[in-house]
Amino acid sequence: MADSIFRLWFKRFLCSLCICSNVFFRTKVNVAAIDDGSSTLCDVNVSSFLPAPYSNMSTLICSPVWNSFVLRYFQSDDSVTIVLSGTYTTGWVGLGFSKDGVMVGSSAIVGWVENSGRGSIKQFLLQGYSPAEVVVNKGELQFTEVPPVVVYHKGAIYVAFQLKFALRLTRQQIILAKSDITPIQNRLPIHNDKRSITVEFSSGTVTHASANFEKLKRNHGILNVIGWGILLPCGAIVARYFKRLDPQWYYLHTSIQFVGFVIGLLGFAAGRYLYNKTHANFQVHRGIGIFVVLLSMLQVVTAFFLRPEKQSKIRKYWNWYHHWVGRFALFFGAVNILLGVQFGGAGTVWKIGYGFLIAILLVTVIALEIFFRLKGSQKGDEAPVFQMNPIG
Secondary structure (H helix, E strand, O other): OHHHHHHHHHHHHHHHHHHHHHHHHHOOOOEEEOOOOOHHHHHOOHHHOOOOOOOOOOOOEEEEEEOOEEEEEEEOOOEEEEEEEEEOOOOEEEEEEEOOOOOOOOEEEEEEEOOOOOEEEEEEEEOOOOHHHEEEOOOOOOEOOOOOEEEEEOOEEEEEEEEEOOOOOOEEEEEEEEEOOOOEOOEOOOOOEEEEEEEEOOOOEEEEEOHHHHHHHHHHHHHHHHHHHHHHHHHHHHHHHOOOOOOHHHHHHHHHHHHHHHHHHHHHHHHHHHHHHHOOOOHHHHHHHHHHHHHHHHHHHHHHHOOOOOOOOOHHHHHHHHHHHHHHHHHHHHHHHHHHHHHOOOOHHHHHHHHHHHHHHHHHHHHHHHHHHHHHHHHHHOOOOOOOOOOO
């Protein structure tokens, strides 16, 4: 009776979930034009201290892009002229050309002022997030014959360069970043701030994703960690090690797994929405995510609607299937969370936090497994309480 009521409640909840998912997917995230009241920064006369063609203010389009930073740019038939400027004391300032809006895989032009006062500008290939993976004098960008320059003028740095392209740029995703630490021997310290923008070279406008994108990316990670990283493993632990509490273990297991599945599904929906908006090139992360969701949906459907009775001859085969599909889903879910933390540039805090969580789960499972096996072996060694002598 209780099992039937639980299944009926589950069916009703599924209908509500479908309605919520439809609303979620239709939710819009605004993309706003940059207008932070810093347009006066474009009034600085750069012709007095920058060489041509960077000093030609009549052709350069100027847009405030980030805090005190201003982007001046102009596109001709085969080249793009860029001047990135902003308030500067020490450190470096960089502008990266990205294929998918993320740092890894981008090529960046970085400028800074040495302690001697001499300006330096280099191209870096961003192969990863650590300084060792940021390779100097590598990348896909090509300078023209016009030499790049870095100029420090009245408390601001001006990083100016000209790039050549085979085709005219129309819409280009740009990553801006800066650090307060000056590079030593061309080794780039980790940035302490960054911003992603999109330059519409065809229309001469600059836009950036509103803060909702960063919030949605963070919520995507939080939901998946809670769902796939905490609740679903805990539900599996209950099913394996607490069956002596029958039937409470079953209702606790199904409740935890169902809540974890719903939270994980919302995290997947957030990731899907992010992909539709940014088309980030994380094929492995996206593929594993879809695979894990399909496995989890299969688990839910077969557990609630296709589970044989205990007396059925095929129940043991169903149990074998249910256990191993669940383990595969949990394993790939954990792997995908690690990939998401890495690809999303979540930072050290997320890496340490999730590593600590995995360590706690592993220690808990190992301790419970040892106790489970020891208790099982002791039961096997115990003699029956009531023994009957053989007759005759």
